[in-house]
Amino acid sequence: xxxxxxxxxxxxxxxxKVQKEMEGVIAATRKEEGCIGYSFGADVMEPDTILVLExxxxxxxxxxxxxxxxxxxxxxxxxxxxxxxxxxxxIEAGEERNLMG
Amino acid sequence: xxxxxxxxxxxxxxxxKVQKEMEGVIAATRKEEGCIGYSFGADVMEPDTILVLExxxxxxxxxxxxxxxxxxxxxxxxxxxxxxxxxxxxIEAGEERNLMG
Numbered sequence: 001x002x003x004x005x006x007x008x009x010x011x012x013x014x015x016x017k018v019q020k021e022m023e024g025v026i027a028a029t030r031k032e033e034g035c036i037g038y039s040f041g042a043d044v045m046e047p048d049t050i051l052v053l054e055x056x057x058x059x060x061x062x063x064x065x066x067x068x069x070x071x072x073x074x075x076x077x078x079x080x081x082x083x084x085x086x087x088x089x090x091i092e093a094g095e096e097r098n099l100m101g
Numbered sequence: 102x103x104x105x106x107x108x109x110x111x112x113x114x115x116x117x118k119v120q121k122e123m124e125g126v127i128a129a130t131r132k133e134e135g136c137i138g139y140s141f142g143a144d145v146m147e148p149d150t151i152l153v154l155e156x157x158x159x160x161x162x163x164x165x166x167x168x169x170x171x172x173x174x175x176x177x178x179x180x181x182x183x184x185x186x187x188x189x190x191x192i193e194a195g196e197e198r199n200l201m202g
Binding site: 003005006007019022023026039040041042043044045050051053059062066086088089090091092093094095096097098099100 | 124
């Protein structure tokens with residue numbers, strides 16, 4: 001499994017401007033082959049910052065994902081709104097532990 | 102590195118009730134030994150759902166974290182508010198790729 005995680009900080013007021021597009025890209029992505037989970041959150045400490053959390057079955061599935069038309073539209077929208085900074089990590093899962101009892 | 106990620110769904114209206122406590126637990130945890138990153142987000146699709154994203158240097162650092170007094174207080178607050186469901190995963194990082202160019 002591949003975990004995509006991190007943050008993207010948008011220009012001031014940017015998060016509210018992309019709410020509709022976020023809902024669209026999440027709904028479309030969750031239907032993709034190899035998508036195990038795909039969620040965005042509004043960071044509770046930093047305004048206009050999207051917390052990203054995605055799980056993919058493989059690097060190939062993730063590679064196919066970023067080439068989807070809805071992702072092109074999403075990246076274009078982000079470019080229009082303005083991404084001030086971002087740090088997204090792409091990590092293959094190693095050992096998993098069950099610490100919840 | 103250990104990645105802790107997932108979601109916790111609180112009772113209706115619960116997220117607003119824990120805003121102050123979330124800010125406190127995030128600030129305290131970021132000062133802990135072995136904490137690389139610790140963020141909460143408000144899921145943009147599911148109301149009252151906290152998106153969790155944490156990075157730790159080791160399983161030992163994570164183990165020490167959950168025993169901190171501020172975590173005991175946080176878990177008690179969550180119990181008081183009511184957690185309807187949660188799925189948090191504890192995964193050791195394997196290969197990391199740089200896909201952002």
